[in-house]
Amino acid sequence: MTKKFNDGMKEMRKHFGKVADSWIESIREISPEFAKVNVEFPFGELYTRSVLDDKTRELCTIAALTVQGFSIAELKVHTVGALNCGASRDEILEVVTQMLAYCGFPAATNALKAVNEVFVDLDKK
Amino acid sequence: MTKKFNDGMKEMRKHFGKVADSWIESIREISPEFAKVNVEFPFGELYTRSVLDDKTRELCTIAALTVQGFSIAELKVHTVGALNCGASRDEILEVVTQMLAYCGFPAATNALKAVNEVFVDLDKK
Amino acid sequence: MTKKFNDGMKEMRKHFGKVADSWIESIREISPEFAKVNVEFPFGELYTRSVLDDKTRELCTIAALTVQGFSIAELKVHTVGALNCGASRDEILEVVTQMLAYCGFPAATNALKAVNEVFVDLDKK
Amino acid sequence: MTKKFNDGMKEMRKHFGKVADSWIESIREISPEFAKVNVEFPFGELYTRSVLDDKTRELCTIAALTVQGFSIAELKVHTVGALNCGASRDEILEVVTQMLAYCGFPAATNALKAVNEVFVDLDKK
Amino acid sequence: MTKKFNDGMKEMRKHFGKVADSWIESIREISPEFAKVNVEFPFGELYTRSVLDDKTRELCTIAALTVQGFSIAELKVHTVGALNCGASRDEILEVVTQMLAYCGFPAATNALKAVNEVFVDLDKK
């Protein structure tokens, strides 16, 4: 493993906890190259820079995934990430709601339901 | 004008300064209804809520407009908005760069160039 | 509740029947603010204007949701809405088919299957 | 030329007038195959069916092109098409405004400005 | 049936085997017109041209469906198509991975998992 990969896994675990390892493992079984760059590029390179704090990064990612409309699995992982980085549930829901102005109701409703599924799952634990 | 419209214009001016009025005026000349809801809905309703601070809201919006790829005019306005709400140029560029992980290079490059055009224009003043 | 909310719920029920209430209720449980603007903005503001008749509005919405590719839940609700506002099944399928020219086969096929699921469900009742 | 091509050109001229020929000619100079299917598929096949009237078809197309955000050239042509098929300017603007609920402000604002450019050009003639 | 339809079905079967017939049959039950143009336009017209070989066409289609993010059902069919036209599993995964540069991780991850589901299904047979 490269240093960048190890740095990236460390950064991922800071955001997602144990989900980081299971997410990457499920991808590595399909494609080791995809798993490698998934860790190295966003987390070993982009997220480790100090210009933005982790909570702001996660809320920006939730905004982006919301407007895309189809990024449901990643949105759920980053909901966990946002919570772990200090965002409250209300703040996450507020970002999704704000996105109504930029993507309209269908994409934002998809996101709202995905985020809520994470909250419901967490309450069961 | 409704109270919500007046609240919205006030919120818009806090974000965009004089650009708020010229933006809405250019839309009102085409469609008064579109201009009305443009002020009332995002700014009179969504942005006035206190759950998130204005800087975080603007950075989230920049994330969203970046991944869409085609939202160039709005992205430029919100670059002004982010600066006025306390974001640095480096923070704005960092959000655009982070979006590479979620939208790839074409959309993020469109955004990078649009944001930079705002910076260049501001430096001329 | 605001007057706009009550007007919006009335408009929604005209389009979707009982589905209006269950749709909004499922959203309110997650976020009261999202549910509020979901009723007030599209239905209390946009759809109540008299420039277009309800059937034309619903067919335009079906066109829009079709080309987006990911707006499956909203497309199903608006299929009910289009039928309730006087569109025939053939007209709805024709709009989806026309969209092939603007979004290609993947998005239109997603839409065709979603619309058909509504038809099949209605036939069971 | 196939019968379907001739039927398609006839249908296109009904919608767009002389713009039909110049549009297709500009494409044929780049790719004869693309020009051929551009006439035959949407206009020789889809638009000639009688299930929907031309005005409704054009308004649905305007809805679709609005939410896409990047379909500016086609949106302008179909603004001409909608007017020629009996839609008023107010009805076209209303469809664009309704789309705010499905695509948010950036895409709808792009569309509003494109539609207005057609109106301004027509007023100059 | 038109000659173009028969040519298209023949082309489809060359790409997808028996899946061609079941795919089109499931669409014809909903809309005969949609099924007709689904065969005639892409397969009776576009894919039968000799400028590109079938394997290159299928890999290009996989690239396109990957970046769209929501074209999961079509992506699975074209994974079968790419394999039948001579692409290896590694080549298909490589195209999906290359798309990371153009669509980011959410859309590419959706595609990776869809492609892998096809591989797993094939291994069970």
Next chain:
Amino acid sequence: MTKKFNDGMKEMRKHFGKVADSWIESIREISPEFAKVNVEFPFGELYTRSVLDDKTRELCTIAALTVQGFSIAELKVHTVGALNCGASRDEILEVVTQMLAYCGFPAATNALKAVNEVFVDLDKK
């Protein structure tokens, strides 16, 4: 500069010739980090893998950029890249035309015109 950066620049020059340097330089002036990952990630990592030949990679990228509709600047650069990697003009136009089935006419027409602008520019030299 990292080894990956140097490998990436070498790969970029193989695809785009001198355009590689001017493209990256124009980005570096805005954001050195964005320029760094633009070279390292797609070209130092993804494109250097041997699973696919460069021509196939470029045609797949053209397919992807076509369906996105807004990736005009990158599409022009990759048109140069495809030609340099051995694709003919007819093959490039054929990929764009094939995409009609997956993205419809607006996005594909945007792409057709962008590709043609590159051809016209090259003919002037």
